[in-house]
Amino acid sequence: MSSTLFEKSHVGRKGINIPKQSVNDAPKLDASLLRDTKANLPEVSEFDVVRHFTRLSNKNFSIDANFYPLGSCTMKYNPKVQERVGGLAGLANLHPHHITNNQTHLVQGALSSLKTLENNLCEITGMEAFTLTPQAGAHGEMLGVMMIGAYHKKKGNNKRYVIVPDSSHGTNPATAAMVDYDVITVKSNKDGSMDFEAFKEVMSDEVAAVMMTAPNTLGLFNPAVKKICDLAHSYDALMYYDGANMNAIMGVVRPGDIGFDVIHLNLHKTFATPHGGGGPGAGPVGVGNKLKEFLPDLQVGFSEEKGYFFDTPHQNCIGKISPFFGNYLVLVRALVYMQTLGKEGMINTSKKAVLNANYILAKLKPHLKAAYPNQLCMHECVFSAEDLTKEYGIKAMDIAKYLLDFGLHAPTVYFPLIVKESIMIEPTETENIDTIDYFCQKMIDAVELAKSNPEAFKEFPKTLPISRPDETKAARSLNIRWQ
Numbered sequence: 028m029s030s031t032l033f034e035k036s037h038v039g040r041k042g043i044n045i046p047k048q049s050v051n052d053a054p055k056l057d058a059s060l061l062r063d064t065k066a067n068l069p070e071v072s073e074f075d076v077v078r079h080f081t082r083l084s085n086k087n088f089s090i091d092a093n094f095y096p097l098g099s100c101t102m103k104y105n106p107k108v109q110e111r112v113g114g115l116a117g118l119a120n121l122h123p124h125h126i127t128n129n130q131t132h133l134v135q136g137a138l139s140s141l142k143t144l145e146n147n148l149c150e151i152t153g154m155e156a157f158t159l160t161p162q163a164g165a166h167g168e169m170l171g172v173m174m175i176g177a178y179h180k181k182k183g184n185n186k187r188y189v190i191v192p193d194s195s196h197g198t199n200p201a202t203a204a205m206v207d208y209d210v211i212t213v214k215s216n217k218d219g220s221m222d223f224e225a226f227k228e229v230m231s232d233e234v235a236a237v238m239m240t241a242p243n244t245l246g247l248f249n250p251a252v253k254k255i256c257d258l259a260h261s262y263d264a265l266m267y268y269d270g271a272n273m274n275a276i277m278g279v280v281r282p283g284d285i286g287f288d289v290i291h292l293n294l295h296k297t298f299a300t301p302h303g304g305g306g307p308g309a310g311p312v313g314v315g316n317k318l319k320e321f322l323p324d325l326q327v328g329f330s331e332e333k334g335y336f337f338d339t340p341h342q343n344c345i346g347k348i349s350p351f352f353g354n355y356l357v358l359v360r361a362l363v364y365m366q367t368l369g370k371e372g373m374i375n376t377s378k379k380a381v382l383n384a385n386y387i388l389a390k391l392k393p394h395l396k397a398a399y400p401n402q403l404c405m406h407e408c409v410f411s412a413e414d415l416t417k418e419y420g421i422k423a424m425d426i427a428k429y430l431l432d433f434g435l436h437a438p439t440v441y442f443p444l445i446v447k448e449s450i451m452i453e454p455t456e457t458e459n460i461d462t463i464d465y466f467c468q469k470m471i472d473a474v475e476l477a478k479s480n481p482e483a484f485k486e487f488p489k490t491l492p493i494s495r496p497d498e499t500k501a502a503r504s505l506n507i508r509w510q
Protein backbone atom coordinates (compact mmCIF):
# COMPACT_ATOMS: atom_id res chain seq x y z
CA MET A 28 0.00 0.00 0.00
CA SER A 29 2.93 2.35 0.27
CA SER A 30 3.62 2.69 -3.44
CA THR A 31 4.37 6.09 -4.90
CA LEU A 32 1.87 8.13 -6.90
CA PHE A 33 3.86 7.29 -10.02
CA GLU A 34 3.37 3.59 -9.40
CA LYS A 35 -0.35 4.17 -8.97
CA SER A 36 -0.56 6.11 -12.22
CA HIS A 37 -2.96 4.83 -14.91
CA VAL A 38 -3.29 6.41 -18.31
CA GLY A 39 -6.49 8.42 -18.45
CA ARG A 40 -7.25 8.40 -14.73
CA LYS A 41 -8.30 11.81 -13.50
CA GLY A 42 -8.59 13.63 -10.22
CA ILE A 43 -11.49 15.77 -11.28
CA ASN A 44 -14.09 15.72 -14.04
CA ILE A 45 -15.81 18.87 -15.14
CA PRO A 46 -18.46 19.08 -17.86
CA LYS A 47 -17.48 20.41 -21.24
CA GLN A 48 -17.70 24.19 -21.22
CA SER A 49 -19.88 26.14 -23.60
CA VAL A 50 -17.42 29.04 -23.75
CA ASN A 51 -14.46 29.09 -26.11
CA ASP A 52 -11.05 27.87 -25.04
CA ALA A 53 -8.65 30.58 -23.97
CA PRO A 54 -6.18 31.53 -26.70
CA LYS A 55 -3.23 29.16 -26.88
CA LEU A 56 0.04 30.24 -25.31
CA ASP A 57 2.78 31.35 -27.64
CA ALA A 58 4.59 28.27 -28.96
CA SER A 59 7.87 29.47 -27.49
CA LEU A 60 6.34 29.06 -24.01
CA LEU A 61 5.14 25.49 -24.51
CA ARG A 62 7.21 22.44 -23.51
CA ASP A 63 7.91 19.94 -26.25
CA THR A 64 7.87 16.84 -24.07
CA LYS A 65 5.12 15.61 -21.79
CA ALA A 66 5.28 16.83 -18.17
CA ASN A 67 5.44 13.26 -16.89
CA LEU A 68 2.89 13.69 -14.12
CA PRO A 69 1.14 10.73 -12.54
CA GLU A 70 -2.45 10.17 -13.67
CA VAL A 71 -4.39 9.33 -10.53
CA SER A 72 -7.83 9.71 -8.99
CA GLU A 73 -8.68 12.24 -6.31
CA PHE A 74 -8.92 9.49 -3.71
CA ASP A 75 -5.47 8.18 -4.66
CA VAL A 76 -4.03 11.62 -3.95
CA VAL A 77 -5.93 12.25 -0.72
CA ARG A 78 -5.10 8.83 0.70
CA HIS A 79 -1.50 9.02 -0.40
CA PHE A 80 -0.83 12.27 1.43
CA THR A 81 -2.94 11.40 4.46
CA ARG A 82 -0.96 8.18 4.81
CA LEU A 83 2.31 10.07 4.56
CA SER A 84 1.17 12.60 7.15
CA ASN A 85 0.33 9.79 9.55
CA LYS A 86 3.92 8.64 9.39
CA ASN A 87 5.06 11.91 10.97
CA PHE A 88 5.71 12.25 14.64
CA SER A 89 4.04 15.49 15.65
CA ILE A 90 3.07 17.33 18.77
CA ASP A 91 -0.60 16.82 17.87
CA ALA A 92 -0.14 13.05 17.89
CA ASN A 93 2.76 12.21 20.20
CA PHE A 94 4.50 13.22 23.41
CA TYR A 95 7.56 15.20 22.35
CA PRO A 96 9.99 15.50 25.28
CA LEU A 97 12.86 17.10 23.34
CA GLY A 98 15.08 18.94 25.81
CA SER A 99 16.16 22.47 24.87
CA CYS A 100 13.34 22.71 22.35
CA THR A 101 10.19 23.31 24.40
CA MET A 102 7.75 21.36 22.26
CA LYS A 103 4.49 22.34 23.89
CA TYR A 104 0.84 22.13 22.97
CA ASN A 105 -0.22 24.85 20.57
CA PRO A 106 -3.63 26.08 21.64
CA LYS A 107 -6.08 25.88 18.75
CA VAL A 108 -7.45 29.33 19.58
CA GLN A 109 -4.14 30.84 18.58
CA GLU A 110 -4.14 28.93 15.30
CA ARG A 111 -7.63 30.27 14.71
CA VAL A 112 -6.61 33.86 15.29
CA GLY A 113 -3.39 33.44 13.30
CA GLY A 114 -5.51 32.28 10.39
CA LEU A 115 -7.97 35.20 10.40
CA ALA A 116 -8.15 36.64 6.91
CA GLY A 117 -7.56 40.19 8.11
CA LEU A 118 -4.20 39.12 9.52
CA ALA A 119 -3.16 36.23 7.28
CA ASN A 120 -3.86 38.11 4.04
CA LEU A 121 -2.09 41.34 4.94
CA HIS A 122 0.35 42.45 2.30
CA PRO A 123 3.84 43.28 3.59
CA HIS A 124 3.96 46.28 1.29
CA HIS A 125 1.38 48.03 3.38
CA ILE A 126 4.50 48.82 5.34
CA THR A 127 6.61 50.41 2.65
CA ASN A 128 3.77 52.05 0.77
CA ASN A 129 3.09 54.44 3.56
CA GLN A 130 -0.34 52.96 4.07
CA THR A 131 -0.11 52.38 7.78
CA HIS A 132 -3.63 53.78 8.24
CA LEU A 133 -4.85 50.48 6.72
CA VAL A 134 -2.99 48.29 9.20
CA GLN A 135 -3.50 50.00 12.55
CA GLY A 136 -4.82 46.79 14.13
CA ALA A 137 -1.82 44.77 12.99
CA LEU A 138 0.60 47.42 14.19
CA SER A 139 -1.12 47.70 17.54
CA SER A 140 -0.78 43.91 17.97
CA LEU A 141 2.95 44.23 17.33
CA LYS A 142 3.28 47.09 19.79
CA THR A 143 1.33 45.17 22.42
CA LEU A 144 3.57 42.14 21.90
CA GLU A 145 6.65 44.33 22.24
CA ASN A 146 5.33 45.82 25.49
CA ASN A 147 4.47 42.38 26.87
CA LEU A 148 7.95 41.08 26.08
CA CYS A 149 9.51 44.08 27.83
CA GLU A 150 7.40 43.42 30.88
CA ILE A 151 8.18 39.68 30.92
CA THR A 152 11.94 40.14 30.53
CA GLY A 153 12.62 43.50 32.18
CA MET A 154 14.19 44.88 29.00
CA GLU A 155 13.54 48.41 27.67
CA ALA A 156 12.77 47.74 24.02
CA PHE A 157 12.37 44.84 21.60
CA THR A 158 12.81 44.28 17.92
CA LEU A 159 10.41 41.67 16.59
CA THR A 160 12.10 41.13 13.24
CA PRO A 161 14.59 38.24 13.72
CA GLN A 162 13.20 34.95 12.48
CA ALA A 163 14.86 32.42 14.80
CA GLY A 164 16.81 32.20 18.02
CA ALA A 165 20.10 31.94 16.16
CA HIS A 166 19.12 34.93 14.00
CA GLY A 167 18.42 36.91 17.17
CA GLU A 168 21.77 35.89 18.64
CA MET A 169 23.54 37.14 15.56
CA LEU A 170 21.75 40.47 15.79
CA GLY A 171 22.45 40.73 19.52
CA VAL A 172 26.17 40.15 19.12
CA MET A 173 26.29 42.55 16.14
CA MET A 174 24.73 45.25 18.33
CA ILE A 175 27.29 44.48 21.03
CA GLY A 176 29.98 44.96 18.38
CA ALA A 177 28.44 48.31 17.37
CA TYR A 178 28.40 49.42 21.02
CA HIS A 179 32.09 48.69 21.52
CA LYS A 180 33.02 50.23 18.19
CA LYS A 181 31.22 53.46 19.05
CA LYS A 182 33.00 53.64 22.41
CA GLY A 183 36.35 52.86 20.81
CA ASN A 184 36.69 49.72 22.96
CA ASN A 185 39.23 47.22 21.78
CA LYS A 186 37.55 43.86 22.35
CA ARG A 187 38.38 40.44 20.96
CA TYR A 188 36.63 37.76 22.99
CA VAL A 189 33.21 36.34 23.77
CA ILE A 190 32.95 34.04 26.78
CA VAL A 191 30.57 31.05 26.74
CA PRO A 192 30.16 28.18 29.22
CA ASP A 193 30.95 24.67 27.96
CA SER A 194 27.29 23.72 28.32
CA SER A 195 26.18 26.40 25.85
CA HIS A 196 24.06 25.70 22.80
CA GLY A 197 26.21 25.43 19.67
CA THR A 198 24.65 28.56 18.22
CA ASN A 199 26.31 30.72 20.92
CA PRO A 200 29.97 30.13 20.00
CA ALA A 201 29.00 29.89 16.31
CA THR A 202 27.38 33.33 16.48
CA ALA A 203 30.35 34.89 18.24
CA ALA A 204 32.70 33.43 15.64
CA MET A 205 30.55 34.67 12.75
CA VAL A 206 30.64 38.19 14.14
CA ASP A 207 34.44 37.82 14.24
CA TYR A 208 35.07 37.34 17.93
CA ASP A 209 37.34 34.69 19.38
CA VAL A 210 35.51 32.33 21.70
CA ILE A 211 36.65 31.50 25.23
CA THR A 212 34.92 28.45 26.69
CA VAL A 213 34.63 28.19 30.47
CA LYS A 214 34.26 24.83 32.19
CA SER A 215 31.25 23.93 34.27
CA ASN A 216 31.74 23.05 37.92
CA LYS A 217 30.53 19.86 39.58
CA ASP A 218 27.09 21.41 40.02
CA GLY A 219 26.68 21.93 36.27
CA SER A 220 27.09 25.72 36.30
CA MET A 221 29.74 27.94 34.73
CA ASP A 222 32.41 28.04 37.42
CA PHE A 223 32.76 31.55 38.83
CA GLU A 224 36.47 31.27 39.68
CA ALA A 225 37.28 29.88 36.23
CA PHE A 226 35.21 32.68 34.71
CA LYS A 227 37.04 35.31 36.74
CA GLU A 228 40.36 34.01 35.46
CA VAL A 229 39.51 34.58 31.80
CA MET A 230 37.63 37.85 32.28
CA SER A 231 39.62 40.82 30.97
CA ASP A 232 39.37 44.21 29.26
CA GLU A 233 39.41 42.40 25.94
CA VAL A 234 36.12 40.56 26.55
CA ALA A 235 33.24 42.03 24.54
CA ALA A 236 30.44 39.87 25.88
CA VAL A 237 29.45 36.89 27.97
CA MET A 238 26.69 34.67 26.56
CA MET A 239 24.67 32.72 29.10
CA THR A 240 21.56 30.56 29.05
CA ALA A 241 19.64 30.63 32.34
CA PRO A 242 18.56 28.08 33.27
CA ASN A 243 21.31 26.52 31.20
CA THR A 244 21.07 23.57 28.84
CA LEU A 245 21.40 21.18 31.78
CA GLY A 246 18.20 22.65 33.20
CA LEU A 247 20.12 24.29 36.05
CA PHE A 248 20.04 27.91 37.17
CA ASN A 249 23.49 29.30 37.93
CA PRO A 250 23.36 30.80 41.44
CA ALA A 251 26.34 33.03 40.57
CA VAL A 252 24.59 34.71 37.64
CA LYS A 253 24.33 38.12 39.33
CA LYS A 254 28.01 38.02 40.32
CA ILE A 255 28.93 37.13 36.74
CA CYS A 256 26.93 40.08 35.38
CA ASP A 257 28.52 42.50 37.82
CA LEU A 258 32.04 41.33 37.11
CA ALA A 259 31.51 41.48 33.33
CA HIS A 260 30.10 45.00 33.59
CA SER A 261 33.12 46.16 35.58
CA TYR A 262 35.15 45.44 32.40
CA ASP A 263 32.51 47.04 30.15
CA ALA A 264 31.65 43.61 28.72
CA LEU A 265 27.97 43.14 27.91
CA MET A 266 25.80 40.27 29.11
CA TYR A 267 23.90 38.26 26.49
CA TYR A 268 20.95 36.19 27.66
CA ASP A 269 20.01 33.20 25.51
CA GLY A 270 16.28 33.04 26.27
CA ALA A 271 15.53 29.63 24.77
CA ASN A 272 14.82 28.30 28.26
CA MET A 273 12.47 31.10 29.28
CA ASN A 274 9.75 28.48 29.75
CA ALA A 275 11.25 27.81 33.18
CA ILE A 276 11.16 31.34 34.53
CA MET A 277 8.68 33.56 32.72
CA GLY A 278 6.67 35.59 35.16
CA VAL A 279 9.05 34.58 37.94
CA VAL A 280 12.52 36.02 37.15
CA ARG A 281 13.37 38.84 34.73
CA PRO A 282 16.78 38.73 32.98
CA GLY A 283 16.76 42.55 32.78
CA ASP A 284 16.55 42.76 36.57
CA ILE A 285 19.53 40.42 36.94
CA GLY A 286 21.63 42.70 34.75
CA PHE A 287 21.50 41.27 31.22
CA ASP A 288 21.96 43.84 28.46
CA VAL A 289 20.48 41.92 25.55
CA ILE A 290 18.28 38.87 25.21
CA HIS A 291 16.65 36.81 22.52
CA LEU A 292 13.47 34.82 23.03
CA ASN A 293 12.37 31.89 20.91
CA LEU A 294 8.67 32.62 20.51
CA HIS A 295 8.35 29.26 18.74
CA LYS A 296 9.52 27.54 21.91
CA THR A 297 8.32 29.41 25.00
CA PHE A 298 5.28 31.05 23.47
CA ALA A 299 3.94 28.06 21.51
CA THR A 300 3.86 27.74 17.67
CA PRO A 301 4.83 24.44 16.11
CA HIS A 302 8.48 24.29 15.15
CA GLY A 303 9.40 20.63 14.90
CA GLY A 304 11.08 19.97 11.59
CA GLY A 305 12.08 23.58 11.10
CA GLY A 306 8.79 25.43 10.81
CA PRO A 307 8.64 29.22 10.89
CA GLY A 308 10.04 30.89 13.98
CA ALA A 309 10.53 34.25 15.60
CA GLY A 310 13.48 35.30 17.73
CA PRO A 311 12.75 38.83 19.02
CA VAL A 312 15.65 40.60 20.66
CA GLY A 313 15.26 42.80 23.73
CA VAL A 314 17.77 45.41 24.85
CA GLY A 315 18.49 47.60 27.83
CA ASN A 316 19.56 51.23 27.60
CA LYS A 317 23.13 50.50 26.43
CA LEU A 318 21.99 48.96 23.16
CA LYS A 319 18.69 50.71 22.40
CA GLU A 320 20.19 53.09 19.86
CA PHE A 321 21.52 50.19 17.75
CA LEU A 322 18.20 48.37 17.29
CA PRO A 323 17.57 47.34 13.68
CA ASP A 324 15.08 49.04 11.41
CA LEU A 325 11.33 48.61 11.66
CA GLN A 326 10.15 49.65 15.05
CA VAL A 327 6.49 50.47 15.59
CA GLY A 328 5.87 53.89 17.12
CA PHE A 329 2.69 55.35 18.55
CA SER A 330 1.39 58.86 19.14
CA GLU A 331 -2.09 60.15 19.97
CA GLU A 332 -2.38 62.16 16.75
CA LYS A 333 -0.71 59.78 14.27
CA GLY A 334 -1.77 56.45 15.79
CA TYR A 335 0.67 53.61 15.02
CA PHE A 336 3.47 54.36 12.57
CA PHE A 337 6.96 53.22 11.64
CA ASP A 338 9.65 54.97 13.59
CA THR A 339 12.46 56.62 11.66
CA PRO A 340 15.53 54.51 12.45
CA HIS A 341 17.97 55.96 14.93
CA GLN A 342 21.19 57.22 13.34
CA ASN A 343 23.12 54.36 15.00
CA CYS A 344 20.61 51.73 13.86
CA ILE A 345 22.54 48.75 12.55
CA GLY A 346 20.27 48.32 9.51
CA LYS A 347 17.72 45.72 8.54
CA ILE A 348 17.90 42.14 9.76
CA SER A 349 14.77 40.75 8.07
CA PRO A 350 12.41 41.64 5.28
CA PHE A 351 9.47 43.44 6.90
CA PHE A 352 8.49 41.88 10.24
CA GLY A 353 9.92 38.42 9.72
CA ASN A 354 7.31 35.77 10.42
CA TYR A 355 4.46 38.05 11.36
CA LEU A 356 1.91 35.32 12.03
CA VAL A 357 4.23 33.64 14.53
CA LEU A 358 4.24 36.97 16.37
CA VAL A 359 0.44 37.04 16.33
CA ARG A 360 0.28 33.51 17.73
CA ALA A 361 2.67 34.41 20.55
CA LEU A 362 0.57 37.43 21.45
CA VAL A 363 -2.62 35.35 21.56
CA TYR A 364 -0.84 32.76 23.70
CA MET A 365 0.23 35.44 26.20
CA GLN A 366 -3.11 37.19 26.30
CA THR A 367 -5.02 33.95 26.89
CA LEU A 368 -2.70 33.01 29.77
CA GLY A 369 -2.54 36.41 31.42
CA LYS A 370 0.02 37.20 34.08
CA GLU A 371 -1.08 34.58 36.60
CA GLY A 372 -1.37 31.95 33.90
CA MET A 373 2.14 32.65 32.76
CA ILE A 374 3.58 32.24 36.24
CA ASN A 375 1.67 28.99 36.57
CA THR A 376 3.03 27.80 33.25
CA SER A 377 6.62 28.15 34.44
CA LYS A 378 5.88 26.51 37.76
CA LYS A 379 4.19 23.53 36.14
CA ALA A 380 6.98 23.12 33.59
CA VAL A 381 9.46 22.96 36.47
CA LEU A 382 7.26 20.64 38.52
CA ASN A 383 6.81 18.20 35.61
CA ALA A 384 10.55 18.02 34.96
CA ASN A 385 11.32 17.41 38.63
CA TYR A 386 8.67 14.72 38.75
CA ILE A 387 10.43 12.89 35.91
CA LEU A 388 13.82 13.41 37.54
CA ALA A 389 12.59 11.91 40.81
CA LYS A 390 10.82 9.03 39.14
CA LEU A 391 13.66 7.97 36.84
CA LYS A 392 16.59 8.68 39.15
CA PRO A 393 16.44 5.27 40.89
CA HIS A 394 16.68 3.56 37.48
CA LEU A 395 18.95 5.69 35.33
CA LYS A 396 21.94 7.82 36.30
CA ALA A 397 20.93 11.48 36.65
CA ALA A 398 23.65 13.88 35.50
CA TYR A 399 23.15 16.09 38.58
CA PRO A 400 21.25 13.90 41.04
CA ASN A 401 21.58 16.10 44.10
CA GLN A 402 19.83 19.20 42.79
CA LEU A 403 16.36 20.16 41.76
CA CYS A 404 16.18 20.91 38.07
CA MET A 405 14.29 23.65 36.31
CA HIS A 406 12.17 22.86 33.22
CA GLU A 407 14.29 19.95 31.95
CA CYS A 408 16.36 17.14 33.41
CA VAL A 409 19.41 15.34 32.09
CA PHE A 410 20.34 11.67 32.48
CA SER A 411 23.32 9.65 31.33
CA ALA A 412 23.21 6.17 29.81
CA GLU A 413 26.97 5.84 30.39
CA ASP A 414 26.64 2.95 32.89
CA LEU A 415 24.34 1.01 30.58
CA THR A 416 26.83 1.50 27.77
CA LYS A 417 29.73 0.23 29.86
CA GLU A 418 27.94 -2.78 31.27
CA TYR A 419 25.50 -3.83 28.56
CA GLY A 420 26.56 -1.94 25.44
CA ILE A 421 23.30 0.02 25.36
CA LYS A 422 23.69 3.65 24.34
CA ALA A 423 21.51 6.74 24.64
CA MET A 424 20.61 6.24 20.98
CA ASP A 425 19.31 2.73 21.68
CA ILE A 426 16.95 4.06 24.37
CA ALA A 427 15.80 6.78 21.98
CA LYS A 428 15.06 4.23 19.24
CA TYR A 429 13.18 1.99 21.68
CA LEU A 430 10.78 4.77 22.70
CA LEU A 431 9.71 5.38 19.10
CA ASP A 432 7.85 2.09 19.01
CA PHE A 433 5.65 3.22 21.88
CA GLY A 434 4.40 6.42 20.25
CA LEU A 435 6.93 8.58 22.08
CA HIS A 436 9.23 11.02 20.37
CA ALA A 437 12.78 10.53 21.59
CA PRO A 438 14.20 12.99 24.10
CA THR A 439 17.24 15.02 23.03
CA VAL A 440 20.29 12.74 23.03
CA TYR A 441 24.02 13.55 22.95
CA PHE A 442 23.38 17.16 23.98
CA PRO A 443 24.56 18.86 26.12
CA LEU A 444 27.98 17.63 25.08
CA ILE A 445 29.47 17.73 28.56
CA VAL A 446 27.35 14.80 29.74
CA LYS A 447 28.38 11.42 28.32
CA GLU A 448 25.56 9.48 26.61
CA SER A 449 23.20 12.25 27.67
CA ILE A 450 19.43 11.96 27.54
CA MET A 451 17.75 15.31 28.04
CA ILE A 452 14.05 15.43 28.82
CA GLU A 453 11.73 18.43 28.73
CA PRO A 454 8.08 17.53 29.35
CA THR A 455 6.74 21.13 29.35
CA GLU A 456 3.73 22.24 31.37
CA THR A 457 1.21 21.04 28.82
CA GLU A 458 1.51 17.31 29.48
CA ASN A 459 -0.66 15.68 32.12
CA ILE A 460 0.42 13.11 34.66
CA ASP A 461 -0.98 10.17 32.67
CA THR A 462 1.27 10.94 29.71
CA ILE A 463 4.26 11.58 31.91
CA ASP A 464 3.74 8.36 33.86
CA TYR A 465 3.42 6.41 30.61
CA PHE A 466 6.67 7.94 29.37
CA CYS A 467 8.49 7.18 32.64
CA GLN A 468 7.27 3.59 32.56
CA LYS A 469 8.60 3.12 29.03
CA MET A 470 11.95 4.59 30.09
CA ILE A 471 12.10 2.19 33.02
CA ASP A 472 11.12 -0.72 30.75
CA ALA A 473 13.95 0.25 28.42
CA VAL A 474 16.48 0.23 31.25
CA GLU A 475 15.22 -3.18 32.43
CA LEU A 476 15.43 -4.60 28.95
CA ALA A 477 18.96 -3.24 28.57
CA LYS A 478 19.94 -5.28 31.61
CA SER A 479 18.04 -8.46 30.77
CA ASN A 480 18.30 -8.66 26.98
CA PRO A 481 20.51 -5.99 25.40
CA GLU A 482 20.52 -7.90 22.09
CA ALA A 483 16.84 -7.02 21.67
CA PHE A 484 17.67 -3.35 21.11
CA LYS A 485 19.16 -4.04 17.69
CA GLU A 486 15.63 -4.37 16.33
CA PHE A 487 14.09 -1.15 17.61
CA PRO A 488 12.17 0.60 16.20
CA LYS A 489 10.16 -2.22 14.66
CA THR A 490 7.01 -0.33 13.75
CA LEU A 491 8.32 2.62 11.72
CA PRO A 492 8.95 2.72 7.98
CA ILE A 493 12.65 3.42 8.56
CA SER A 494 14.44 1.82 11.46
CA ARG A 495 18.12 2.68 11.78
CA PRO A 496 19.42 4.64 8.81
CA ASP A 497 23.06 5.61 8.53
CA GLU A 498 22.50 9.09 9.92
CA THR A 499 25.72 10.59 8.63
CA LYS A 500 24.94 9.38 5.13
CA ALA A 501 21.34 10.54 5.43
CA ALA A 502 22.56 14.04 6.25
CA ARG A 503 25.51 14.21 3.86
CA SER A 504 24.34 12.33 0.81
CA LEU A 505 20.59 12.16 1.03
CA ASN A 506 18.98 10.46 -1.93
CA ILE A 507 15.20 10.72 -1.95
CA ARG A 508 14.65 10.23 -5.67
CA TRP A 509 12.09 7.66 -6.61
CA GLN A 510 14.06 6.55 -9.66
Ligand SMILES: *Cc1c(COP(=O)(O)O)cnc(C)c1O
Binds near residue numbers: 099100164198199269
Ligand atom coordinates in the same frame (compact mmCIF):
# COMPACT_ATOMS: atom_id res chain seq x y z
C1 LIG B 1 16.95 26.35 20.25
C2 LIG B 1 18.06 27.04 20.92
C3 LIG B 1 18.79 28.04 20.25
C4 LIG B 1 18.60 28.37 18.78
O1 LIG B 1 17.31 28.79 18.48
P1 LIG B 1 16.67 28.55 17.03
O2 LIG B 1 15.36 29.24 17.14
O3 LIG B 1 16.58 27.08 16.83
O4 LIG B 1 17.58 29.22 16.04
C5 LIG B 1 19.77 28.71 20.97
N1 LIG B 1 20.04 28.40 22.26
C6 LIG B 1 19.37 27.43 22.92
C7 LIG B 1 19.70 27.16 24.36
C8 LIG B 1 18.36 26.71 22.27
O5 LIG B 1 17.70 25.74 22.92
